[in-house]
Amino acid sequence: MQPSRRIRPRRVAALASVTVLTLAVSTSAGTGHLTPGAMTAAGPVSLARTSALGPCMINGPVDVQMSExxxxxxxxxxxxxxxxxxxxxxxFSDAPGQGSAMDRYHEFFPKxxxxxxxxxxxxxxxxxxxPVTHWLRMPKPFKSYxxxxxxxxxxxxxQFVQDIVAAADPTVDFRQYDLLNVLVTPNAGPSALDTVxxxxxxxxxxxxxxxxxxxxNASFVYSRQDDGSGSYSQTGYRVLPHENGHVFGLPDLYxxxxxxxxxxxxxxxEDWGANNDFLGWHKWKLGWLDPSQVGCAMTRGTTxxxxxxxxxxxATGSGSGAGTGVGTGAGDAKLIFVPIDRRTGYALxxxxxxxNDEAVCRPGILIYKVEADIDTGLGPVKVYDAHRNSGGCTRSPNVHAELSDAPFGVGxxxxDPGKGIRVAVTGxxxxxDYRVTVTRTR
Structure with missing residues (x-):
């Protein structure tokens, strides 16, 4: 097992510079409950036996604490x-819960x-x-932690976790749960507009x-995230899917x-502003795409x-993938991966x-590079902008505008001439459904 390590990436949103800390090392979990001694991987573990997709299953070195x-x-x-x-x-005694605890709960659920x-x-x-529907009072003031x-x-x-466990006992049997969400009263600590x-x-x-x-595997949520309109009620909940993404093994991309x-x-x-989804690479990593929905463009020539x-x-049923690993029963392709080497490749x-993609203002083929040897918060994924320096097409608050029109359209x-890779959107x-060709000269 690797020792615990700590990183401090900065996340810059339209209204604030914030920091998220993810401590990610191998330990016991992931069997449906927090069972002692269990060692299972998240996501599509069985894909290791799928030879057609094997070359596209890039992986990182052991010193990358949270890899793509x-x-x-x-x-x-x-x-x-x-x-x-x-x-x-x-x-906390110095930050008593405002309103009911279930009001806080319903800020995040069922959304x-x-x-x-x-x-x-x-x-x-x-x-x-x-199982505890009231505010769980901590024995120490918030500032003392x-x-x-x-x-x-x-x-x-x-100390915070130990106090949560003690306060929840005997009502909560922690063996019955896969992960922990701690929703802290919003008046503890600074506003999310200042520091997250x-x-x-x-x-x-x-x-x-x-x-x-x-x-x-525990996520802690503080304050409230403004959705850009002065209200957190519509999209402010999305900080929790982001944090839980780490619990499922996903790195920060900012x-x-x-x-x-x-x-x-x-x-x-970006979990600020309008709603957005996961990348297709993450959906495959999490086990949400079938092997038949993923194409591995590894051979020389045009496919x-x-x-x-x-x-x-x-799937619409109107198209089919002609590439390796696509079109074998689960519908049209959702993701095409073009491996460069065992650590890196392009995703389409x-x-x-x-x-979940309510903010998309220019539909098309999104192309991005995935690097499994780059750690969380250091840029493991890079989206390629088909319309550089355009200013983008969105006016949604807290959305990175320049990349909003990044997808490639027909024609x-x-x-990447250095790697002998060309992707064309043909129709x-x-x-x-979009048709694309992938050409490899090497």
């Missing part, structure tokens, strides 16, 4: 099937459930369970033990410079594919204004 590699290593919560999310609302159901095509049955932006797990969060404290400790081998199991590498094309990049919108749960997917091409049919 497939399959996701052990220690994280399961991301398919029924996942039980213990959700507790906590307050978080609905978001995951749409994004996973129903493959993740996310169940937020709150020393919680601030970038705060390490020790000593403040360790929300944080996740994922795969934490040093977590306190409760009922014989480690509390190793960097110290903000969301300029990926923009609003993944909630792990044509038909891509259906990533947001649609059901069709993004439209459907499902547009992407070229779109009446159902809205």
């Amino acid at each position: 590699g497939i399959p996701t290593p052990g220690g994280y919560s399961r991301s398919t099937g029924t996942v039980h999310a213990l959700t507790l609302m906590v307050d 978080t459930q609905e978001w995951f159901a749409a994004s996973s095509y129903g493959r993740l049955d996310y169940r937020p369970e709150t 020393g919680i601030e932006r970038g705060a390490p797990f020790d000593p403040g969060y360790r 404290l929300s944080v996740t400790f994922a795969g934490n081998t040093e977590a306190p033990v409760a009922d014989g199991v480690p509390v190793s 960097t110290q410079e903000g969301g300029g590498a990926v923009g609003h094309w993944d909630i792990m990049s 044509e594919y038909t891509l259906s919108p990533l947001e649609r749960a059901e 997917e069709l993004r439209t204004r459907e499902g 547009e091409t992407f070229n 779109v049919d009446a159902a809205g």
Whole structure:
């Protein structure tokens, strides 16, 4: 097992510079409950036996604490099937809960459930369970825990978790849950407009033990995120799907410079403002795409594919993928991957204004580079802008505008002459499916 490590990437939104800390190491979890000694991986582990897609299953070195590699290593919560999310609302003597604890709960649910159901095509049955329906009062004032932006797990969060466990006992049996959500009363700490404290400790081998199991996958949510209109009621809940993304093993896609590498094309990049979805790569990593919905463009020559919108749960049935691993029973392709080497490759997917992607203002083929050897918060994914320096097409608040028109349309091409790779968007049919060709000269 790797030792616990800490990173401090900065997330820059339109209204604030914020920090999210993710402690991600291999530990026990992921069997449906927090079972001691269990070592299972999240996402499509069985894909390791799918030879056609094997060359596209890039992976990172062991010193990358939270990699984009497939399959996701052990220690994280399961991301398919029924996942039980213990959700507790906590307050403090110096920050007593305002309103009812269930009001705080309903800021996030059922919207978080609905978001995951749409994004996973129903493959993740996310169940937020709150056996304690009142504010769980901590024995110490909020200020005594020393919680601030970038705060390490020790000593403040360790004490915080220990106090949560003690306060929840004997009502809560921690063995019955896959992950922990702590919804802190919004008046504890600064406003999210000033500093975002929300944080996740994922795969934490040093977590306190409760009922014989480690509390190793825990997300903490503070304050409220403004959706850009002066209200948090519509999209402010999305901080929780972002944080839970870490629990499922996904890295941060924003960097110290903000969301300029990926923009609003993944909630792990920007969870402020209008709704947005996961990238297709993340959906494959999480086990939400079948092997037959993924194409691995690894052979020399030109191959044509038909891509259906990533947001649609059901394929239109009007097209089929001609590439390896596509069109074998689960409908049209959702993701084409073009491997460069065992660590890196290009991903192609069709993004439209459907499902969770309400802010898409230019539909088309999104092309991005995935690098499994780059750590969380350091830019493991880069979206390529088909219309550079255009200023974008969105006017949605808190959305990275320049990349909003990044997708490639019919007649547009992407070229990497150094690697001998060319992608051309050749057409779109009446159902809205796009045809693309991938050419490899080496």
